[in-house]
Every structure is written in structure tokens, then in C-alpha cells.
Amino acid sequence: MRKKEIAAEAVARLERLYPDAVCSLNYTDAFQLLIATRLSAQCTDKRVNMVTPGLFKEFPTAEKMAEADVSRLEELIKTCGLYKTKAKDLSEISKKIVADFNGIVPDTIEELTTLSGVGRKTANLVCGDIYKKPAVVTDTHFIRICNRLGLVNTDNPLKVETEMRKLLPPEKSNDFCHRTVLFGRDVCTARKAYCDKCVLNDICAKKI
Numbered sequence: 697m698r699k700k701e702i703a704a705e706a707v708a709r710l711e712r713l714y715p716d717a718v719c720s721l722n723y724t725d726a727f728q729l730l731i732a733t734r735l736s737a738q739c740t741d742k743r744v745n746m747v748t749p750g751l752f753k754e755f756p757t758a759e760k761m762a763e764a765d766v767s768r769l770e771e772l773i774k775t776c777g778l779y780k781t782k783a784k785d786l787s788e789i790s791k792k793i794v795a796d797f798n799g800i801v802p803d804t805i806e807e808l809t810t811l812s813g814v815g816r817k818t819a820n821l822v823c824g825d826i827y828k829k830p831a832v833v834t835d836t837h838f839i840r841i842c843n844r845l846g847l848v849n850t851d852n853p854l855k856v857e858t859e860m861r862k863l864l865p866p867e868k869s870n871d872f873c874h875r876t877v878l879f880g881r882d883v884c885t886a887r888k889a890y891c892d893k894c895v896l897n898d899i900c901a902k903k904i
Contacts, residue, residue, distance in 0.1 A: 697899060699846070699847050699863055700863050702845060702846070702847060702899050703845075703847055703860075703863040703864055704865065705896075705899050706845060706847075706872070706896055706899065707864065707865065707868050707872050709895045709896060710872065710875040710876065710879055710895070710896075711868075711871070711872075711875065712895075713875070713879070713895055714874075714875045714878050714879070717871035717872075717874040717875050717878075718874060719821065719825055719874060720741040720745075720877070721733060721736060721741050721744060721745065721748075722745045722748060722749075723748075724752075725826075726800075726801035726822060726826040726827075727757060727758050727793070727801050728748070728752055728756075729821070729822055729825060729826060730789065730801055730808075730811075730814070730818065730822055731748070731751070731752075731761075731786060731789070732744050732745075732748050733818045733821055733822070734782060734785055734786065734789065734813050734814065734818060735747065735748070735773060735776045735782055735786075737778070737782070737813075738777055738778060739776045739777050739778075743775060743776060744776060746775070747772065747773055747775060747776055750772055751769075751772045751773060754768075754772065755769075755790075757799070758789075758790045758793040758794050758799050758801070759790075759794055759799055761786060761787070761789075761790035762787070762790040762791045762793075762794045764787065764790075766783050766784060766787050767783075769783035769786050769787060770783040773786070781813070782813070784812070785812045785813035785814075788811075788812035788813075789811045789812050789813065789814065792810070792811055792812070793811070796810075801822065801826070803822075803823060803826075803827040803829070804823070805819040805820065805823060808822055808823070816834070816853065816854065816857065817833055817834050817835065817853065820832055820833045820834070820857070820870075820873075821833045824869075824870030824873070825870065830861070830866035830867065830869050830870065831869060831870040831873070832856075832857045832860050832861050832864065832869050832870075832873060833870070833873040833874075834853040834854075834856050834857050835873065835876070835877055835880075836880075836886070837876050837877045837879070837880025837881065837884075837886075838856070838860075838873050838876045838877065838880070839851055839853065839856050840880060840884065840886060841876045841879065841880055841884050842856060842859075842860060842876075844884060844889065844900060844901060844902075845896065845899065845900055845901055846900070846901025847859070847860065847863060848860065883895075884896075
């Protein structure tokens with residue numbers, strides 16, 4: 697099978713296995729998803745979801761958060777780890793959104809990555825989940841599974857994103873990324889690949 701055929705088959709099978717492809721972070725709008733994703737760096741989504749209700753109750757919008765004392769942001773997000781750096785980024789993100797984008801989270805990767813602490817992974821997530829644009833979120837699970845399937849041969853996130861954009865159907869790419877996260881937690885884990893219960897076993901690079 698060619699890489700594009702393997703990718704299409706993987707998309708179809710994971711779609712059947714995980715029909716509900718959703719981000720595991722809790723949010724109600726673009727700003728909340730952006731902030732939650734920034735907080736999720738080196739932190740579990742479960743922990744972020746415990747922190748964000750209090751954070752967004754006090755600072756629900758970019759305008760409100762732009763006015764917040766960084767020390768107060770630090771208090772609210774302390775359990776997320778790297779809280780001093782993250783609090784500074786949250787403040788700067790909010791101020792730039794207000795100053796440069798009229799309080800609206802931008803809808804392009806180029807603009808999103810001008811925000812403090814926002815890389816292509818976060819930008820792709822916002823573009824895909826909020827603005828419904830073709831997106832490739834290079835989460836660690838996604839990178840691992842694409843390598844194991846033989847679709848890519850690199851751990852470099854940008855190279856993985858570039859290669860997978862060529863292989864994945866644009867309208868399916870964002871949901872496929874969400875499904876690989878679930879699959880990577882359940883079956884194709886970092887510690888061990890449970891090949892005996894893997895729905896991709898016969899198209900995996902090890903089997904071809």
C-alpha cells in the first residue's frame with residue numbers, strides 16, 4: 697500500500713473506533729481554547745480542566761485577562777506547572793489580541809503564532825476546532841503513531857505536519873489528530889504498542 701492509501705485507511709478505521717472526535721480540553725469559545733491549550737504544555741488536560749473554570753470565571757475574555765495582574769494569574773494557574781512563564785504568556789496573549797486583533801482570536805496560523813508562547817500545534821488546534829480549517833495538530837501521540845505506521849520518519853513536528861498535510865484528506869485531518877490522541881492513550885502507547893488489539897495492525901509498517 698502507498699502512504700496515501702495507508703493514511704486513508706487509518707482515518708477510516710479510527711473514525712469507526714472513535715466516532716466522537718473531540719478535544720479533551722474544556723472550553724466555550726476560541727479564547728478559552730487558546731488559553732487552555734497554552735496551559736496544557738507539560739501538563740495533563742485533566743489538570744488544565746480543573747484549573748480553567750476558576751480562571752475563566754474571573755477572566756472570561758481577552759479584554760478582562762489583559763487587565764489582570766500577572767500575580768493573580770499565577771495564583772489561579774499555579775498547579776499547571778511552569779506557572780510564572782504561562783501567566784506571563786496569558787497576559788501578553790490577551791493584550792495582543794485586544795491591541796492587534798480587536799479582541800478576536802485570529803484565524804490563521806501565521807497570526808496565531810505571533811502570540812506569546814503559541815506554536816504551530818496550538819495554532820492548528822484553534823484553526824481546526826474553532827474555525828473549521830484543515831489542520832494537523834502534531835501532538836506527541838500523533839507523531840508517534842504516524843511514525844509507527846510508516847507515514848513519516850521524523851520526530852520533528854513541522855516536518856510531520858508538512859508531510860501529513862500531503863497524505864491526509866483536508867476535511868478529515870483535524871478529527872484524525874484527535875482520534876490519534878485517544879488511540880495513543882488506549883492502544884499505541886509510548887511505553888508499549890498493544891498490537892494484538894490494534895485495528896491498524898495489518899497496515900502498520902511493522903506488518904508491511
